[in-house]
Amino acid sequence: MDETKKSAKVLVVMGSDSDLKVTEPASAILDRLGIPYEFRVASAHRTPEMAVALAREAARSGVAVIIAVAGGAAHLAGVMASQTLLPVLGVPVAATPLGGIDAMFATAQMPKGIPVGCMAVGGTANAALLAARIIAINDENVRNRLEQWQKELRQKVRDADVRVQALFNNSAESDPGGAGAD
Numbered sequence: 001m002d003e004t005k006k007s008a009k010v011l012v013v014m015g016s017d018s019d020l021k022v023t024e025p026a027s028a029i030l031d032r033l034g035i036p037y038e039f040r041v042a043s044a045h046r047t048p049e050m051a052v053a054l055a056r057e058a059a060r061s062g063v064a065v066i067i068a069v070a071g072g073a074a075h076l077a078g079v080m081a082s083q084t085l086l087p088v089l090g091v092p093v094a095a096t097p098l099g100g101i102d103a104m105f106a107t108a109q110m111p112k113g114i115p116v117g118c119m120a121v122g123g124t125a126n127a128a129l130l131a132a133r134i135i136a137i138n139d140e141n142v143r144n145r146l147e148q149w150q151k152e153l154r155q156k157v158r159d160a161d162v163r164v165q166a167l168f169n170n171s172a173e174s175d176p177g178g179a180g181a182d
């Protein structure tokens with residue numbers, strides 16, 4: 001595939017700029033994977049026309065996946081999903097005394113017919129990675145970068161295992177299978 005070919009975009013919409021801190025990890029991941037993205041603020045409650053317009057225009061402007069980040073009575077992902085056939089990933093935010101359970105239920109419990117993928121509370125990094133996996137179906141460059149990312153993730157766990165063993169294990173030989181000590 002042509003390296004210069006532009007990947008499809010991810011549209012990341014926050015219900016409020018108070019969600020920015022939770023949303024930021026998505027940008028690091030999308031940068032790392034070379035996926036263009038746009039961060040916006042729009043609310044299904046406070047600026048419904050804007051949320052609807054963003055969803056309606058997304059496909060035309062090269063967006064492949066929408067990530068909707070919202071806390072409390074989180075209707076943003078569902079409303080955006082009602083206005084487009086693009087996949088919408090909703091990220092609930094812990095923005096109220098209910099700690100994100102409210103937003104998670106609102107995001108997950110969509111009525112039949114309008115699907116939204118509900119991520120973990122605050123799970124913007126995984127939302128970015130899942131968006132990348134969707135884009136990777138048709139984009140070899142993104143797929144290769146994801147493979148590299150996954151390799152590094154595995155290596156980090158192996159390195160951590162070696163560090164922890166060196167710090168705490170008092171047997172002469174380490175036991176890679178974890179079943180030897182008695």
Ligand code: C2R
Pocket residue numbers: 014015016017018019042043044045046069070071072073074075076077093095
């Ligand atoms: P403020 O801090 O602006 O009061 O917002 C936002 O995502 C934020 O987490 C508090 C919380 O309200 C959320 N919000 C929604 C929607 N619009 C804003 N859940 C919506 O359209 O669903």
